[in-house]
Amino acid sequence: QVQLVQSGAEVKRPGASVKVSCTASGYTFTNYDINWVRQATGQGLEWMGWMNPNSGNRGYAQKFQGRVTITRNTSVSTAYMELSSLTSEDTAVYYCARGSFVDATMAPDYWGQGTLVTVSS
Amino acid sequence: QSVLTQPPSASGTPGQRVTISCSGSSSNIGSNYVYWYQQLPGTAPKLLIYGNNQRPSGVPDRFSGSKSGTSASLAISGLRSEDEADYFCATWDDSLSGQGVFGTGTKVTVL
Numbered sequence: 001q002v003q004l005v006q007s008g009a010e011v012k013r014p015g016a017s018v019k020v021s022c023t024a025s026g027y028t029f030t031n032y033d034i035n036w037v038r039q040a041t042g043q044g045l046e047w048m049g050w051m052n053p054n055s056g057n058r059g060y061a062q063k064f065q066g067r068v069t070i071t072r073n074t075s076v077s078t079a080y081m082e083l084s085s086l087t088s089e090d091t092a093v094y095y096c097a098r099g100s101f102v103d104a105t106m107a108p109d110y111w112g113q114g115t116l117v118t119v120s121s
Numbered sequence: 122q123s124v125l126t127q128p129p130s131a132s133g134t135p136g137q138r139v140t141i142s143c144s145g146s147s148s149n150i151g152s153n154y155v156y157w158y159q160q161l162p163g164t165a166p167k168l169l170i171y172g173n174n175q176r177p178s179g180v181p182d183r184f185s186g187s188k189s190g191t192s193a194s195l196a197i198s199g200l201r202s203e204d205e206a207d208y209f210c211a212t213w214d215d216s217l218s219g220q221g222v223f224g225t226g227t228k229v230t231v232l
Contacts, residue, residue, distance in 0.1 A: 035221060037221075037223075044123060044209065044223060044224070044225055044226040045158075045160075045166065045209050045211070045223040045226070046123075046223065047211075047220060047221035047222060047223060049220075050221070059218065059219060059220065060220075061217075061220045061221070062217045062218070062220065095165055095166075097166075101153070101154070101156065101211060101212060101213040101221045102153070102154075102213050102219075104154040104171055104172030104173075104175070105172075107154075107156055107168060107171035107172065107177075108156070108168065108211075109168045109171075109177060111165035111166060111167075112165065113165060114165055
């Protein structure tokens with residue numbers, strides 16, 4: 001069965017960086033895009049960026065340009081999202097999701113369990 | 122702030138029909154597919170509708186989606202207690218070099 005398993009919760013100081021991993025299983029990792037989405041407590045969903053694990057092509061939400069980097073290691077079917085210059089506003093649950101919002105035949109269907117990132121001094 | 126607007130709340134009694142709207146613009150809903158997600162407390166979103174009106178296997182046909190112009194809707198018929206959750210619309214936005222966008226979210230309460 002398709003699974004996306006994310007790394008564990010993180011606590012970071014303001015100004016630091018965090019790197020969250022998302023390991024895929026149950027399907028061919030390079031056949032589907034990976035999206036990153038975050039959700040602050042009690043708030044809505046916020047799209048951060050995407051990557052095509054096959055080509056390496058990627059795109060980021062304008063809000064996070066220059067601060068977010070999405071990478072992958074195809075040998076271990078894992079995608080990574082690194083966010084730098086953290087502030088308290090970045091405290092949220094971060095999700096990875098397999099699929100594409102552009103291609104309806106590959107809709108973002110499976111999601112990771114979420115990783116809580118807490119930014120606190 | 123989200124570019125897709127949803128009502129903050131909706132409610133109904135068991136068996137009723139509830140409709141949630143999602144309002145966007147020509148650069149997002151007007152030119153791209155709409156998706157709907159259900160999120161139960163403490164869990165990841167679950168895909169309910171893709172491609173404007175298609176249901177993934179396993180999603181009951183009580184859930185239906187539609188799109189017209191720059192707006193979309195999710196209808197839940199035969200409302201059940203387990204439908205009490207947050208619902209989000211999503212799509213792609215062609216502006217700003219292209220990016221995914223989500224709606225503001227609607228909390229559905231079963232009275």
